[in-house]
Amino acid sequence: MRVDVDRDRCCGAGMCALEAPEVFDQDETDGLVVVLLTEPPDTLDDVVRSAAEQCPSGAVRLRE
Amino acid sequence: MTEVPPGARPLPTTRTTPLDPPPELLERQRECPVDRLRYPDGSEGWLITGYDQVRAALADLRFSSRKELLRSPVQPQEPSAAKPGFFVYTDPPEHTKYRRLLTGLFTLRRMNQLAERVKEIADDALDAMERTGPPVDLVPAYALPLPSLVICELLGVPYEDREVFQHNSTVIQDINTPIEQAYAALEEMQNFLAGLVERRRAEPSDDMLGGLAAHEELTVEEVTNVCFLLLAAGHETTANMLSLGTYALLTNPDQLALLRSGGTTIEAAVEELMRYLTVNHYGPIRAVVDDFEFEGCPMKAGETVTLSAFAANRDPKHFADPDRLDFVRGGRGQLSFGHGIHQCIGQQLARIEMRIGFQALLDRFPNLHLAVPQEDVSMRDSMLIYGVASMPVAW
Ligand code: HEM
Ligand code: SF4
Numbered sequence A: 001m002r003v004d005v006d007r008d009r010c011c012g013a014g015m016c017a018l019e020a021p022e023v024f025d026q027d028e029t030d031g032l033v034v035v036l037l038t039e040p041p042d043t044l045d046d047v048v049r050s051a052a053e054q055c056p057s058g059a060v061r062l063r064e
Numbered sequence B: 001m002t003e004v005p006p007g008a009r010p011l012p013t014t015r016t017t018p019l020d021p022p023p024e025l026l027e028r029q030r031e032c033p034v035d036r037l038r039y040p041d042g043s044e045g046w047l048i049t050g051y052d053q054v055r056a057a058l059a060d061l062r063f064s065s066r067k068e069l070l071r072s073p074v075q076p077q078e079p080s081a082a083k084p085g086f087f088v089y090t091d092p093p094e095h096t097k098y099r100r101l102l103t104g105l106f107t108l109r110r111m112n113q114l115a116e117r118v119k120e121i122a123d124d125a126l127d128a129m130e131r132t133g134p135p136v137d138l139v140p141a142y143a144l145p146l147p148s149l150v151i152c153e154l155l156g157v158p159y160e161d162r163e164v165f166q167h168n169s170t171v172i173q174d175i176n177t178p179i180e181q182a183y184a185a186l187e188e189m190q191n192f193l194a195g196l197v198e199r200r201r202a203e204p205s206d207d208m209l210g211g212l213a214a215h216e217e218l219t220v221e222e223v224t225n226v227c228f229l230l231l232a233a234g235h236e237t238t239a240n241m242l243s244l245g246t247y248a249l250l251t252n253p254d255q256l257a258l259l260r261s262g263g264t265t266i267e268a269a270v271e272e273l274m275r276y277l278t279v280n281h282y283g284p285i286r287a288v289v290d291d292f293e294f295e296g297c298p299m300k301a302g303e304t305v306t307l308s309a310f311a312a313n314r315d316p317k318h319f320a321d322p323d324r325l326d327f328v329r330g331g332r333g334q335l336s337f338g339h340g341i342h343q344c345i346g347q348q349l350a351r352i353e354m355r356i357g358f359q360a361l362l363d364r365f366p367n368l369h370l371a372v373p374q375e376d377v378s379m380r381d382s383m384l385i386y387g388v389a390s391m392p393v394a395w
Helices: A015-019 A042-054 B023-031 B051-058 B094-103 B108-113 B115-132 B138-143 B145-155 B159-173 B179-202 B208-213 B220-250 B253-260 B266-277 B347-364
Strands: A002-005 A024-026 A033-035 A060-063 B034-038 B044-048 B285-288 B292-294 B297-299 B304-307 B392-394
Touching: A002 A033, A015 A024, A015 A042, A015 B108, A024 B108, A042 A060, B044 B051, B051 B304, B094 B220, B108 B115, B108 B347, B115 B138, B115 B145, B115 B347, B138 B145, B138 B220, B145 B159, B145 B208, B145 B220, B145 B347, B159 B179, B159 B220, B179 B208, B179 B220, B208 B220, B220 B253, B220 B266, B220 B347, B253 B266, B253 B347, B266 B347
Parallel strands: B044 B304
Antiparallel strands: A002 A060, A024 A033, B034 B044, B285 B304, B292 B297
8 A cells, every 4th residue: 555645735633643653743843744654564554544534634645 | 406495493402311412413313414404593504414424514625614604503693703813713725824833833742742741730630639528529620720731831831820821711611600700801811811922022932832922924913812712722622521521431330440440441432432422512613605515405605504513423324323432432533623624733632631631530539429419410501512510529
């Protein structure tokens, strides 16, 4: 799976970092999403899907 | 496009049990998840109650948050403009401008760094409760001061000023305060915050107040209002979750036992309490600026749309057996912090306050219980944020 984020849409709610801290973080200064692993291992599929689902602004996109 | 059905009815507000939505609200969810609604000023608009539909509407930028367009579903008020800086009542690009000032200050990491202070604040309040001895009213002794002191900590209100801040914010948020007194406290608080912002303009500091005051492009009034919004949005909500959540725990002994025995995590319990209680029990509220179709229904310019997160959080199509408080299920996906670009910016802080707040209270008093019969704890359902007025507890 490949993870893409749209920082223009991100509203810094931090749901992604809460759901999948291995894959998402928030920038220290602007609080917007930062991807730590663009191609996370399969073992993280569930939490990454959940993070995309929980993101309130539709900023996280996944390609299978 | 479907026709507007005739005979819009008002928002059902009559509950038959303290913690469940009005039965008629859920009936309307079953009948029609996107339904006509009559507002107290006589106008007609919409009521959205289905989980999928509320979530979709919250993510749909065609719905506006501009306060001058919003009617209250429960009070016959003229819509009025929001004060500059109250960005919860703005749309992009204005909303984005203000929200981006705060996102960097509210990251999950920064909020986690506050956890230790939150614990100290909770412990201090619990020490005071122990010194007083049972019974103690949990609302003024614990639920109100905890979030108020946490906001002081967050903003960087100087220690010597905290008493003024805490006194006024508690008076404002306490639902037992007479209205004139609440207005006086409100004004005092605004002047007090404006004074702090002006001082930070003159002497920069690296706390949140200082960080916001440093934005020269904002007026002192705007910065003051942003700070005031944080207080208004973060104090009563969190306080009521703490008191009402404790009520829910003490009146659901099986779930309390499960939590105490480690059969579930505090994280799951808090998410499920958020879902089950939905303290913002009337909203969020949006307006239609230009005509469009939503889920096959004709949204007309000028109409107000009430999105019932409370009904959505009890939608059996999304949560199985939704009226049961169930910590094992956890409340993941609950809509009590909203959804979309306005989703609560303070949610990671509120989660920490609730996790630590409940855990510290339960750890301190292994035999915590209500000091009055359950029926004697009165709910204030006339308030925009649902909660208990007072709740004597003993241990
Ligand atoms: C359990 C406690 C809380 C609940 C239930 C809650 C609920 C909400 C909800 C439902 C919204 C969205 C409103 C809408 O879409 O129109 C919101 C927004 C907001 N909340 Fe919270 N909140 C809580 C705690 C906090 C705290 C602790 C803070 C700050 C310290 C805070 C600050 C805000 C702000 C500034 C907004 C506006 C965000 C925006 O418009 O972009 N909230 N909150
Ligand atoms: S959950 Fe979405 S909006 Fe929130 S920080 Fe992550 S990407 Fe941004």
